[in-house]
Amino acid sequence: MKVERFEDLEIWQLSRELCKDVYQITSLEPFSRDFKLIDQIRGSSGSIMDNIAEGFERGGNKEFIQFLSIAKGSCGETRSQLYRAFDCKYITEAKLKSLTNSAISISKKISTLMNYLKKSDIKGPKYKQ
Template identity: 30%
Template sequence: MAWSHYREMIVWQKAMDLTDEVYHLARSLPKEELYALSDQMRRAAVSIPSNIAEGYGRQTDREFRQFLSVARGSVFEVETQLEICIRQNYLSVPDAKTALALCDEVGRMLTTLSRH
């Protein structure tokens, strides 16, 4: 691999930024969503950099790509949950803008990386 540690991967760094943003946004959701949408959104966000790191630690490129695929799925999960928050008027579009942009960026990076 081209990196000596997964922390050097820009996609992992961006995924960590996305996780930070999701945690920030989740704090503003209504209390009734604490153990539902808020919790699910945080877990999906955590899954993204975690799967990138776990895939990096695997021994084959095939396994690495498999974990990148799981991470990419989690990106779409977070994106959908953000859209639900917007539709439920828990978040405004401007509030979610940074997180949605990071979802798009990380998703594209994972797609590109998994093809190489």
């Protein structure tokens, strides 16, 4: 499959799903009353998909790799915040495992794409003649 838009990227699609799941869990009681953690975890989960999109749209592999690195960091941040939510008894252990497994999978896929781009001779669409 040819990737023409960031929406075509599996890592962006998976990140979008994780972000939707985070919004869903943060809307439930008692989580919905912890405004600071809600703001942090919604921000970090949204940052994953947003940085993938922004890096892709920059049109160059080096910039894309840089933004993928930021997205990977946001993935770790989201996982850490999920543990905080669990420790505060906002989510169940099953929900923690499910969401952290999703974040770990996304992080691994981001790493795979970064490694591919680093080895690729293609510089990106903005460098095409």
